[in-house]
Amino acid sequence: MEINRRKFASAMGKTLALLPLAGGSEARESGSCVIIDCQSHLFVPEIVSLMEKRKQDPVVYKKGGESFVQMGPWSRRIMPRHMDVDAKIAAMDASGITMTALSINDPGPEWFGKEGAAVARVANDFIAAAVKRYPKRLLGLCVLPLQDMDASMAELDRCIRSLGMKGILLYTNLAGKYPDEPEFRPLFARAVELDIPIFLHPAKPVTSEIVKDYEMISSLGNMFDDTIALNRIIMSGILDQYPRLKLVCPHLGGTLPYMIGRIDHQTQVLKRGPKYLTKPPSQYLKQVYLDIVSPLPLAIRFAYDFMGPDKLVFGSDHPWVEPKLILDSFHILRLPAQDENKILGANAQALFRLQDD
Numbered sequence: 639m640e641i642n643r644r645k646f647a648s649a650m651g652k653t654l655a656l657l658p659l660a661g662g663s664e665a666r667e668s669g670s671c672v673i674i675d676c677q678s679h680l681f682v683p684e685i686v687s688l689m690e691k692r693k694q695d696p697v698v699y700k701k702g703g704e705s706f707v708q709m710g711p712w713s714r715r716i717m718p719r720h721m722d723v724d725a726k727i728a729a730m731d732a733s734g735i736t737m738t739a740l741s742i743n744d745p746g747p748e749w750f751g752k753e754g755a756a757v758a759r760v761a762n763d764f765i766a767a768a769v770k771r772y773p774k775r776l777l778g779l780c781v782l783p784l785q786d787m788d789a790s791m792a793e794l795d796r797c798i799r800s801l802g803m804k805g806i807l808l809y810t811n812l813a814g815k816y817p818d819e820p821e822f823r824p825l826f827a828r829a830v831e832l833d834i835p836i837f838l839h840p841a842k843p844v845t846s847e848i849v850k851d852y853e854m855i856s857s858l859g860n861m862f863d864d865t866i867a868l869n870r871i872i873m874s875g876i877l878d879q880y881p882r883l884k885l886v887c888p889h890l891g892g893t894l895p896y897m898i899g900r901i902d903h904q905t906q907v908l909k910r911g912p913k914y915l916t917k918p919p920s921q922y923l924k925q926v927y928l929d930i931v932s933p934l935p936l937a938i939r940f941a942y943d944f945m946g947p948d949k950l951v952f953g954s955d956h957p958w959v960e961p962k963l964i965l966d967s968f969h970i971l972r973l974p975a976q977d978e979n980k981i982l983g984a985n986a987q988a989l990f991r992l993q994d995d
Contacts, residue, residue, distance in 0.1 A: 817867060
């Protein structure tokens with residue numbers, strides 16, 4: 639695995655010839671810069687044990703002595719370190735990461751039916767315990783049983799007021815329903831009241847049956863879910879209704895920044911789309927934060943040029959991605975030091991109000 643990662647990093651380095659770099663192509667170190675990882679996950683052992691006993695998705699099965707979580711055609715290996723907070727801290731230390739916003743891996747509570755509220759409580763207690771153990775290194779994002787809005791609002795209040803969690807992990811689809819649908823609107827209102835960010839994150843993508851061939855669910859399906867969910871939130875008018883909403887989309891917004899010009903043209907020139915928007919979709923997109931999880935420096939550079947340094951945050955998607963890969967892809971751009979500091983840590987400090995602690 640390590641040899642493959644080295645080869646991959648080498649191949650990505652060849653893209654540098656296409657970049658207008660200042661001062662050479664070497665990646666530079668972060669030095670004393672604060673680095674806050676906004677996307678990092680652990681599986682919850684108790685929930686894994688629950689899935690081992692289930693007869694319908696999501697389930698955990700064993701093969702060749704290893705465990706896998708199964709959701710329809712999508713299967714992912716669960717390694718012991720994927721549930722180990724000490725392994726998480728060690729990975730942070732190895733990459734010089736100051737603090738991590740920790741959240742669970744999917745599946746989320748919405749996939750567990752009537753057990754959803756109990757699953758959410760177990761998940762949030764696990765994340766809160768990890769934060770309590772490493773309060774200077776971790777902050778927590780909660781998950782909610784959004785099939786039951788009353789239970790979700792109660793659990794959100796518990797997480798923020800009693801557990802000290804700093805934001806919400808909201809899946810890009812909730813067992814097949816997109817989060818812009820009317821039944822989920824109270825969540826956005828409450829997040830604004832509490833002044834906490836909502837971090838979108840892919841779940842089992844709605845396109846999974848389409849992209850299951852060639853194992854494209856994680857590579858394309860998740861990115862499509864990011865794109866569709868974020869664009870639906872824009873088109874639904876949620877960002878007009880809640881202009882102070884702190885919304886973060888991972889993976890550079892999926893493909894949306896690359897496609898937003900077409901969406902502007904469709905809505906503004908051809909008049910195809912909702913008539914209640916007060917500005918072009920691209921302007922709403924610039925209200926959103928994007929994390930820089932991409933191994934391609936050119937993609938990060940495009941997001942930087944489009945969004946500006948104030949709307950980007952660092953993320954790694956660990957344990958699925960090694961943080962150093964994203965950091966190297968970022969540093970290789972040799973952005974101005976002030977902008978690097980914003981993207982690596984300062985923007986997240988403000989987003990999570992860490993200066994208030």
